[in-house]
Amino acid sequence: xxxxxQSSRYxxxxxxxxxxxxCVQDMDHENMFWYRQDPGLGLRxxxxxxxxxxxxxxxxxxxxxxxxxxxxxxxLILESASTNQTSMYLCASSPxxxxxxxxxxxxxxxxxxL
Amino acid sequence: xxxVEQSPQNLTAQEGEFITINCSYxxxxxxLHWLQQHPGGGxxxxxxxxxxxxxxxxxxxTINIQExxxxxxxxASHPRDSxxxxxxVSGSRLTFGEGTQLTVNP
Numbered sequence: 041x042x043x044x045x046q047s048s049r050y051x052x053x054x055x056x057x058x059x060x061x062x063c064v065q066d067m068d069h070e071n072m073f074w075y076r077q078d079p080g081l082g083l084r085x086x087x088x089x090x091x092x093x094x095x096x097x098x099x100x101x102x103x104x105x106x107x108x109x110x111x112x113x114x115x116l117i118l119e120s121a122s123t124n125q126t127s128m129y130l131c132a133s134s135p136x137x138x139x140x141x142x143x144x145x146x147x148x149x150x151x152x153x154l
Numbered sequence: 155x156x157x158v159e160q161s162p163q164n165l166t167a168q169e170g171e172f173i174t175i176n177c178s179y180x181x182x183x184x185x186l187h188w189l190q191q192h193p194g195g196g197x198x199x200x201x202x203x204x205x206x207x208x209x210x211x212x213x214x215x216t217i218n219i220q221e222x223x224x225x226x227x228x229x230a231s232h233p234r235d236s237x238x239x240x241x242x243v244s245g246s247r248l249t250f251g252e253g254t255q256l257t258v259n260p
Contacts, residue, residue, distance in 0.1 A: 143248065
């Protein structure tokens with residue numbers, strides 16, 4: 041079974057802090073994704089990566105950056121956390137790009153920015 | 155108007171009832187996904203379909219490409235089916251509906 045793990049289930053940070061969210065997948069998938077999920081808005085794509093060191097902006101990249109130094113690991117970075125970044129963050133991976141293949145999701149990280 | 159619309163937003167049923175959740179979309183797609191999210195956050199993929207109908211246990215998903223509409227049916231619903239059900243469509247990337255919160259009471 042594909043396993044996608046995220047470094048934290050719950051995280052509390054203060055405004056202005058730098059925040060790292062880590063995601064690791066164990067199925068050698070090419071593609072990895074970071075989403076945020078907010079009530080009434082559904083899941084929205086922040087960034088995705090289709091290969092090591094490659095990244096593409098999603099629909100809401102402002103205030104975020106990403107890093108993919110190894111194929112299995114995709115990190116989401118909040119350079120200076122703000123209260124409007126309080127959300128549920130979900131990582132996913134898939135063997136194919138776009139939506140042509142099932143995406144496998146991690147358990148999510150609930151981030152609260154005070 | 156969102157590209158992916160789900161209805162209803164909330165649904166409460168009694169155990170054993172037949173449940174239908176609907177998804178309409180307004181863009182061209184290569185496939186449609188139904189996902190399930192339990193309390194706690196984890197999301198699992200239930201179906202990916204591009205035509206016709208798929209069945210897995212008590213779950214059935216149908217899609218009508220011409221009508222740009224899909225339905226997820228749950229037969230003989232059970233409290234463990236309580237979750238958020240999310241429709242997503244794929245073009246160059248996945249676009250998600252807002253989800254349907256299903257509660258099945260014993």
